Amino acid sequence: MGRYLIGRLGQSVVVLFLVSLIGFMILNLAPGGPLSQFALTPGMSQADIQRLAVQMGLDRPLIVQYIDWLGRLLRGDWGESFRDGRPVLAIIVEHLWATLLLMGTSMAISIVVGTLVGIAGAIRRYSIFDYLATVGAMVALSIPTFWFGLVAIYLFALKLAWLPAGNMITIGDGSVLDYLHHLVMPALVLALVNVAIWSRYMRSSTLDVLHQDFVRTARAKGLPRYRVLVHHIVRNALLPMITLGGLQLPTILGGALVAETVFTWPGMGRLFLDSIGYSDYPVVMGILMLSAIFVLLGNLLADLLVALADPRVRLA
Amino acid sequence: MTAPALIARELCVSFHKAGGSVQVIHDVCFEIAPGETLALVGESGSGKSVTSMALMRLLGKANRVSLSGQVLLPGASDGDFVDLLAVDDHAIRRLRGRRIAMIFQEPLTALNPVQRIGAQIAEAVRFHGGCSRRAARARALELLEQVGIPEPRSRLDSYPHELSGGMRQRVVIAIALAMEPEVLIADEPTTALDVTVQAQILALLKQLQRDNGMAMLFITHDFGVVSEVADRVAVMYAGRVVEEGAVGAVLERPLMPYTAGLLASVPKLELAGLPGAPLATIEGSVPDPARLPEGCSFHPRCREYRPGICDGAVPPLADLPGARRIRCARAGEWIASEESSHAD
Numbered sequence: 001m002g003r004y005l006i007g008r009l010g011q012s013v014v015v016l017f018l019v020s021l022i023g024f025m026i027l028n029l030a031p032g033g034p035l036s037q038f039a040l041t042p043g044m045s046q047a048d049i050q051r052l053a054v055q056m057g058l059d060r061p062l063i064v065q066y067i068d069w070l071g072r073l074l075r076g077d078w079g080e081s082f083r084d085g086r087p088v089l090a091i092i093v094e095h096l097w098a099t100l101l102l103m104g105t106s107m108a109i110s111i112v113v114g115t116l117v118g119i120a121g122a123i124r125r126y127s128i129f130d131y132l133a134t135v136g137a138m139v140a141l142s143i144p145t146f147w148f149g150l151v152a153i154y155l156f157a158l159k160l161a162w163l164p165a166g167n168m169i170t171i172g173d174g175s176v177l178d179y180l181h182h183l184v185m186p187a188l189v190l191a192l193v194n195v196a197i198w199s200r201y202m203r204s205s206t207l208d209v210l211h212q213d214f215v216r217t218a219r220a221k222g223l224p225r226y227r228v229l230v231h232h233i234v235r236n237a238l239l240p241m242i243t244l245g246g247l248q249l250p251t252i253l254g255g256a257l258v259a260e261t262v263f264t265w266p267g268m269g270r271l272f273l274d275s276i277g278y279s280d281y282p283v284v285m286g287i288l289m290l291s292a293i294f295v296l297l298g299n300l301l302a303d304l305l306v307a308l309a310d311p312r313v314r315l316a
Numbered sequence: 317m318t319a320p321a322l323i324a325r326e327l328c329v330s331f332h333k334a335g336g337s338v339q340v341i342h343d344v345c346f347e348i349a350p351g352e353t354l355a356l357v358g359e360s361g362s363g364k365s366v367t368s369m370a371l372m373r374l375l376g377k378a379n380r381v382s383l384s385g386q387v388l389l390p391g392a393s394d395g396d397f398v399d400l401l402a403v404d405d406h407a408i409r410r411l412r413g414r415r416i417a418m419i420f421q422e423p424l425t426a427l428n429p430v431q432r433i434g435a436q437i438a439e440a441v442r443f444h445g446g447c448s449r450r451a452a453r454a455r456a457l458e459l460l461e462q463v464g465i466p467e468p469r470s471r472l473d474s475y476p477h478e479l480s481g482g483m484r485q486r487v488v489i490a491i492a493l494a495m496e497p498e499v500l501i502a503d504e505p506t507t508a509l510d511v512t513v514q515a516q517i518l519a520l521l522k523q524l525q526r527d528n529g530m531a532m533l534f535i536t537h538d539f540g541v542v543s544e545v546a547d548r549v550a551v552m553y554a555g556r557v558v559e560e561g562a563v564g565a566v567l568e569r570p571l572m573p574y575t576a577g578l579l580a581s582v583p584k585l586e587l588a589g590l591p592g593a594p595l596a597t598i599e600g601s602v603p604d605p606a607r608l609p610e611g612c613s614f615h616p617r618c619r620e621y622r623p624g625i626c627d628g629a630v631p632p633l634a635d636l637p638g639a640r641r642i643r644c645a646r647a648g649e650w651i652a653s654e655e656s657s658h659a660d
């Protein structure tokens with residue numbers, strides 16, 4: 001167990017290093033850059049810009065800049081925003097929890113609804129319900145999240161005026177109810193695709209288990225139907241879903257970025273896009289690294305959970 | 317004669333598919349007395365497993381499978397019967413495991429991989445007995461001892477993958493025995509095991525049967541096993557019983573040519589006492605249930621085939637003296653020659 005964890009963490013460090021290197025290079029090789037906006041500012045001379053570049057350390061070779069950035073990061077210094085000079089970590093943390101709230105809610109919805117729909121579809125295979133769930137999932141999967149978001153805003157915010165069109169709170173309110181009110185639409189829209197994916201996988205996983213010998217053994221014992229379903233079928237069908245949950249994290253992160261933009265949700269996704277717009281590289285790199293850490297930890301957690309849930313799996 | 321522990325009457329099974337329905341089991345009839353073992357033999361695909369699953373109504377939903385006939389267990393009073401095919405879903409669940417139980421062919425996959433052995437056995441008790449978790453666990457321990465698992469107390473908390481195939485089959489047997497059923501169906505319980513373990517499991521089943529007085533339906537295609545465990549044997553071909561009788565009589569003097577062919581293809585000839593017959597195989601293979609030949613289903617492969625006699629109507633299962641039955645268009649001839657050989 002200890003050796004396994006050390007191995008996995010070592011792997012993660014390598015992955016994080018590569019992510020940081022590739023991210024840093026791509027970002028800095030892109031045209032524009034943090035200085036280009038000053039070029040348009042009236043009264044800025046070439047010498048002023050040069051001085052700024054020296055001040056920000058941007059005159060040095062790229063590799064030197066990278067090593068400097070990485071060295072600071074390893075010492076826990078995430079750098080300062082180019083935009084307002086505030087510490088990167090503080091800025092990200094301000095936005096982090098909004099994203100976690102949105103992703104957590106939406107993931108909980110997708111897992112619960114997707115699992116139930118998948119099980120029902122499998123045990124009532126080829127029924128009307130199964131047919132509708134299949135078609136529904138195909139539709140949800142083939143239409144992009146932002147389009148659903150816009151339609152939902154049009155329908156529920158503009159036409160029906162049931163829900164706010166965006167943001168996380170009403171200025172001057174900020175009660176729990178107000179949060180929930182703002183959360184409903186983005187969380188559901190973000191959940192839609194994941195419910196579809198999750199229900200399809202759960203359906204096929206349940207079908208795989210349904211005809212296995214041990215289910216027949218359970219029936220032959222004379223167990224009540226729910227007991228066979230819950231303890232024997234679903235219990236086994238959920239095992240592959242844990243790994244799937246880990247693998248889905250990047251997709252959900254990507255979805256959150258879109259949903260936050262559509263619903264002007266003040267989370268990390270919005271911050272990321274804004275920071276790219278401002279060429280605020282320290283913040284962009286900070287978010288990139290944090291997301292990578294999040295995904296790696298998520299997958300590690302999924303693997304640990306699988307080992308916990310399935311006695312046949314041994315961590316090695 | 318005591319009342320039978322299990323009666324199957326005109327059991328028929330059809331599967332419904334998109335392309336239409338196929339009848340796989342035709343008019344299967346047999347009785348098993350308490351403490352008696354009936355072996356059900358036949359080539360692969362002859363319908364042994366489908367028959368055994370039909371007895372417990374384990375074949376699936378009504379829209380995919382239809383069952384007809386009767387499967388009778390003794391009822392509340394003398395001469396009264398419960399028909400397993402006629403009772404509702406709740407009632408069949410109350411009977412399964414409690415009065416009629418089953419052991420399966422594949423011990424490696426017959427147990428839930430993520431549930432502890434003890435829990436899997438206790439479960440079989442708890443939902444029938446209405447007893448406490450503690451009592452069910454105590455019973456599980458007792459059963460593990462009974463089926464000869466070493467260190468049963470520590471095995472209670474093992475998972476199936478931690479046990480060998482033979483040990484897992486013992487656990488499956490413990491589950492089946494949990495409620496001391498009157499009828500035990502064993503569908504090739506030793507086929508997947510190696511020879512020494514096979515012998516142990518057979519000995520265990522025989523001993524448990526002696527202790528509990530269960531009736532046993534023992535499915536196999538191994539005549540060596542038949543002669544060892546069974547009192548009577550029923551031979552199946554293409555979903556029908558084609559010959560039935562006491563083990564000694566059938567193995568010594570098979571009347572139906574199919575049975576004779578099966579026996580001749582068994583390497584261990586000593587058991588049948590067939591003098592010097594060359595090791596033979598039956599040409600061809602079991603027909604597709606959707607396209608059974610006219611008349612006797614076996615006639616295209618039969619050495620004794622007579623045009624006009626064998627390919628007309630399906631021959632009935634004829635009763636012979638000595639509780640023997642055969643389904644053959646030429647049954648009369650075999651009986652006659654049998655009698656003349658006795659007269660000699």
Ligand SMILES: Nc1ncnc2c1ncn2[C@@H]1O[C@H](COP(=O)(O)OP(=O)(O)OP(=O)(O)O)[C@@H](O)[C@H]1O
Pocket residue numbers: 331340358359360361362363364365366367537604605
């Ligand atoms: N669910 C099903 N749907 C349609 N046909 C089936 C189904 N299950 C079994 N059959 C058919 O029923 C026939 C009998 O199968 P069965 O499994 O009872 O044979 P068996 O005698 O047990 O053979 P084996 O010795 O290989 O176990 C076969 O032709 C098989 O194709």
Ligand SMILES: [Mg+2]
Pocket residue numbers: 364365366503
């Ligand atoms: Mg079989």
